[in-house]
Amino acid sequence: MSKVAVITGGAQGIGKGIAERLGTDGFKIVINDMNLDLANETVDEFKKKDIDAIAVKGDVSKQDDQFKTVSDAVEKFGSVDVFVNNAGIDQVEPLEEVTPENLEKIFNVNVFGTLYGIQAAAKQMKEQEDGGKIINACSIAGKTAFELLGAYSSTKFAVNGLTQAAAKELAQHKIKVNAYCPGIVGTSMWDRIDAKMVEYKNMEPGQAWEEQVKQIPLERSQTPEDVANLVSYLASSDSDYMTGQAINIDGGLEVH
Ligand SMILES: NC(=O)C1=CN([C@@H]2O[C@H](COP(=O)(O)OP(=O)(O)OC[C@H]3O[C@@H](n4cnc5c(N)ncnc54)[C@H](O)[C@@H]3O)[C@@H](O)[C@H]2O)C=CC1
Numbered sequence: 001m002s003k004v005a006v007i008t009g010g011a012q013g014i015g016k017g018i019a020e021r022l023g024t025d026g027f028k029i030v031i032n033d034m035n036l037d038l039a040n041e042t043v044d045e046f047k048k049k050d051i052d053a054i055a056v057k058g059d060v061s062k063q064d065d066q067f068k069t070v071s072d073a074v075e076k077f078g079s080v081d082v083f084v085n086n087a088g089i090d091q092v093e094p095l096e097e098v099t100p101e102n103l104e105k106i107f108n109v110n111v112f113g114t115l116y117g118i119q120a121a122a123k124q125m126k127e128q129e130d131g132g133k134i135i136n137a138c139s140i141a142g143k144t145a146f147e148l149l150g151a152y153s154s155t156k157f158a159v160n161g162l163t164q165a166a167a168k169e170l171a172q173h174k175i176k177v178n179a180y181c182p183g184i185v186g187t188s189m190w191d192r193i194d195a196k197m198v199e200y201k202n203m204e205p206g207q208a209w210e211e212q213v214k215q216i217p218l219e220r221s222q223t224p225e226d227v228a229n230l231v232s233y234l235a236s237s238d239s240d241y242m243t244g245q246a247i248n249i250d251g252g253l254e255v256h
């Protein structure tokens with residue numbers, strides 16, 4: 001029987017790239033997103049490529065929505081073998097300007113959302129003979145903070161911590177928990193980051209993006225497919241002995 005992968009925030013960007021790659025790898029795909037219309041468009045696109053997929057509307061910052069996404073996946077396809085906590089939001093501002101409301105919003109999605117995803121996936125995977133794999137979206141900003149992305153970076157440091165703790169707590173149930181740490185990926189997230197950063201830095205549109213990209217040793221920006229190549233490995237049996245790791249995939253931007 002085919003394995004089943006849930007990808008949160010899978011309607012576009014990195015999540016869509018991961019969903020398409022796992023679908024091509026043979027997984028049945030459940031795309032969670034707040035934007036149901038876009039998620040349905042993505043599913044229609046996948047169906048033309050013979051990927052068996054469904055869309056589920058859900059806000060990852062709501063614990064009940066995360067549990068419902070898992071129960072919908074089980075009802076449709078019978079299991080959840082891989083759960084990718086991909087959904088995340090950005091905020092660009094100096095730390096001195098971060099309001100309590102903004103801080104609450106970004107932690108609710110990026111940190112609480114990831115924890116609720118871990119909880120929902122773990123409950124289901126503990127009932128499965130072979131456990132499963134939980135894969136979280138961290139970032140190179142979760143290892144070295146970026147200026148003007150301070151609140152965002154701190155959420156990704158927290159995702160790294162959740163990944164390590166969940167790996168230790170869930171190993172006994174054959175559940176592996178790892179994270180991917182992309183660099184500078186060309187998605188709508190970076191369109192928004194660039195638009196705000198150039199305002200703060202008094203630069204031309206596109207310049208914040210270009211300044212980051214020119215620092216990448218492999219001399220090109222990253223695509224969702226680059227990230228999906230790593231996630232495909234983390235979702236496969238080839239990574240069965242790996243847990244608790246947050247792995248950079250960034251063209252060499254951060255070398256530790
Ligand atoms: N783009 C980049 O350069 C990098 C992105 N990342 C991380 O990768 C992940 C995906 O990023 P992108 O594809 O660039 O973002 P994106 O903004 O292009 O796409 C995010 C998707 O998540 C959905 N979403 C947002 N909030 C949601 C919520 N509360 N519940 C359900 N769905 C929600 C959106 O509707 C959208 O479809 C994020 O966690 C991000 O922090 C990490 C490193 C670099």
Ligand SMILES: CC(=O)C(C)=O
Nearest residue numbers: 139140141182183184
């Ligand atoms: C958005 C993000 O995480 C980076 C590193 O660009």
